Amino acid sequence: MEAASPETVGSDRPEPVLLTEPTDGVPPVVDTPAELQAAATALAAGTGPVAVDTERASGYRYSQRAYLVQLRREGAGTVLVDPVALDGALDPLVPALADTEWVLHAASQDLPCLAELDLRPSRLFDTELAGRLAGFERVSLGALVERILGYRLEKGHSAADWSRRPLPEDWLVYAALDVELLIALRDAMHDELVRQGKLDWAYEEFEAVRTAEPAPPRAEPWRRTSGIHRVRNPRQLAAVRALWQTRDSFARDRDLAPGRVLPDSSIVQAAQANPNTEAELVALPVFGGRQQRRRASIWLQALRTARRLENDELPTPTTAHDGPPPTNRWADRDPEAAARLSAVRAALSEIAERHNLPLENLLLPDLVRRTCWxxxxxxxxxxxxxxxxxxxxxxxxxxxxxHSLSAALQATPPPDTA
Incomplete structure (x- = not known):
């Protein structure tokens, strides 16, 4: 499909064409080893890059596994693979896709679950990241396809429960359309990056995404409970921790999204109310539901465990971290650091504006803060x-x-080390 130049996109452009069906129709889902081998052979015989996408069930399942893998390549068409039916054994795809550029949109979201299937690209083109580097304000797949290619994608199943079987036909249409235009979008974004002189930058970024190590697990993930800022008492914090850990174990064992087991708001509410009996617990909102009544003894035991802790076992209201303090405290804590940060931000903003780049893509904000502190x-x-x-x-x-950072950092003298 021919791409419209980004420079020609505007209010005078024709209305985008709504895509409701894949060009070649919706292919049958590959769910047997024989079908997978045939699909791998077709993909290996194709030409050019391969478009890749996955569908997960993040709001429904604990795991971040892929429940559908979509692939498209010139000469092979679109392939929809059910990794669940194949027990995650997608080995024939590994040699079929070797030494091929993979095209993904927001690749960092999909690469971890693909790696679980032993699918790893040797080269990558990320259309979402390309859009950011090209200076587009809206970089969702739908926004870029509409602006660059002149087509509109129907979006409606991204948050669906993709662990459901069988998958409804309209969901498969949606999944196939997600890779229908990725190659055309890649080509258009490639040309735009060349025009702006940013293609080398983009490939450095793509390689950084491709080779990024998994984020280390958080030391105290329970502290991210929504609404925990309302809990300052150490004993109540211990209750939040106990309930969170009990919920997490329950959810992991049953592969359920933790929020579907017990909402964060209910954890905070129970920690504040501190019920002593099941009757008091189920009198609280949410806990009175049928499922929660069945699980009441589990939650009550977590609360009792927190109550039995010695004072020196209680969590502190705040947790230590290895980074600088919040920037709104810098002026009081270290005025020179605040001055450095102000000078550096001004310098980076000027560079980002000159090159039509988002500030956060020029340098990571956390790196900027740490360097200034x-x-x-x-x-x-x-x-x-x-x-x-x-x-x-x-x-x-x-x-x-x-060079600009060096000048800004030297706006204040280094501390006297004599």
Whole structure:
């Protein structure tokens, strides 16, 4: 499909064409080893990059596994693979897709569940990231397809329970359309990045996404319970922790999304109310539901465990972290750091505006904060470049920012080490 130039997109453009069916129709779902081998053979015989997408059931299941894998390649058409029916054994796809550029939209969301299936790209093109680097304000798949290609995708099943079987036909239409235009979008975004002189930057970013290590597990994930800011008493915090951990274990064992087992708001409410009996517990909203009444003894036991803790076993109201304090406290805590941050932000904003880049893609905000809070001893451009490189910044980012960062960091003198 021919792409419209981004420069020609505007109010005078024709209305986008609504796509309701894949060009070649919806293919049957691949759910047997023989069908998988045939699909792999077809994909291996195809040409050019391969479009890849997955569907998960994040709001319904504990795991982030893929419940459907969509693939499309020139000469092979669209392939819909059911990894559940195949017990996650998608081995024939590995050689079929080797040494092929994979095209994904927001790849960091899909790569982990693909890796669980031993599917890993050797080369990557991320159309969402390409859109950000090209300076587009809206970078969802639907927004880019509409603006760049002149087509509108019907979006309605992204938050569906993809663990459901059999998958409804309209869901399969949606899934197939998600890869229908990815190759055309990739080609158009490639040309736009070339036009803007950003293609090399983009491939550095794509490689960083492709090779990124999984994020380490949080030390105290229960502290992310929504509404926990209303709980400051250490004993109540212990109740939140106990309920969260009990819920997490229950949800993991049954592969259920934790929020479907017990909402965060109910955890906070129970910690504040501190019921002593099942009758008192089920009198609280949500806990009076049929399922929660059956589980009441589980939640009550968690609360009793928290009550039995010694004082020195209770969690502190706040947790230590390895980063700088919130920036709104810098002026009081370290005025020189606040001055550095202000100067650095101004310098980075000017660079981002000049190159039509989102500020957060020029340099990660956390890296900026850490650099300003604890600047390198060597604040020369060379010293700053070494610091950024050691923290994972890409070469194009270093080239654009190191000199300006050096000048901004030297706006205040380093501490006297004598």
């Amino acid at each position: 604890t600047p390198p001893e060597d604040r020369s451009a060379t010293g700053v470049a070494e610091l950024l490189r050691g923290k994972g910044a890409r070469e194009w980012q270093i080239d654009l920012t190191a």
